[in-house]
Amino acid sequence: MSVGDGDLEERTTSIVRWMNTIRIPLYLCVTWVQFNILSDDVGTVLVPLGLAFLDTIMVIWGNRRKTGLGLFAFILSSLSLGIAVYSLQPFIGGFMIGWYSSHPLVIEQLLMLYLGLIVALVSLAEIVALLNESLKFKEKTPGPVFEIRTYEN
Numbered sequence: 001m002s003v004g005d006g007d008l009e010e011r012t013t014s015i016v017r018w019m020n021t022i023r024i025p026l027y028l029c030v031t032w033v034q035f036n037i038l039s040d041d042v043g044t045v046l047v048p049l050g051l052a053f054l055d056t057i058m059v060i061w062g063n064r065r066k067t068g069l070g071l072f073a074f075i076l077s078s079l080s081l082g083i084a085v086y087s088l089q090p091f092i093g094g095f096m097i098g099w100y101s102s103h104p105l106v107i108e109q110l111l112m113l114y115l116g117l118i119v120a121l122v123s124l125a126e127i128v129a130l131l132n133e134s135l136k137f138k139e140k141t142p143g144p145v146f147e148i149r150t151y152e153n
Contacts, residue, residue: 015133016073017062019126020055023080023119027052030115037108051080070130077126084120087112 030048054076062069091113 013062013069015129016069016126017059019077019122019129020058020062020073022122024052024055024059026115026119026122027055030112030119033108033111033115037112047083051076051083055080070134074127074130077123077130081120081123081127084116084123088116088120091116 027048031045031052034044034048058069058073058076091109
């Protein structure tokens with residue numbers, strides 16, 4: 001363990017807590033919109049609620065521990081990014097074929113589009129920050145140099 005590793009992990013932990021704290025209200029908004037759109041499909045409501053719960057656990061765990069969040073944060077961010085991109089696929093396909101030019105989006109669809117984009121950007125920013133911190137080359141500071149003196153008569 002080189003000098004400054006604790007500072008690096010503490011900075012990574014604060015980034016993880018900050019990004020997870022941002023995503024929690026976004027997931028709650030997604031849950032609210034999904035509940036209003038598809039109130040009969042419980043699965044679409046449980047996914048963002050589950051992700052908000054996992055982000056809440058990461059924030060609480062990050063407040064209690066200063067190390068060991070990197071791998072779990074990377075997995076959770078990758079999962080969040082994957083689900084956000086998956087939820088944006090119908091919008092991306094619709095924009096590519098020009099379907100939305102003749103069929104405008106309703107307010108719930110616009111909200112889901114913007115919330116999905118924000119969640120994807122926050123998750124991508126967290127992944128980049130985690131990779132940047134973990135792949136950063138650390139300068140090793142040399143330890144104290146001892147000089148051995150001998151006295152000859």
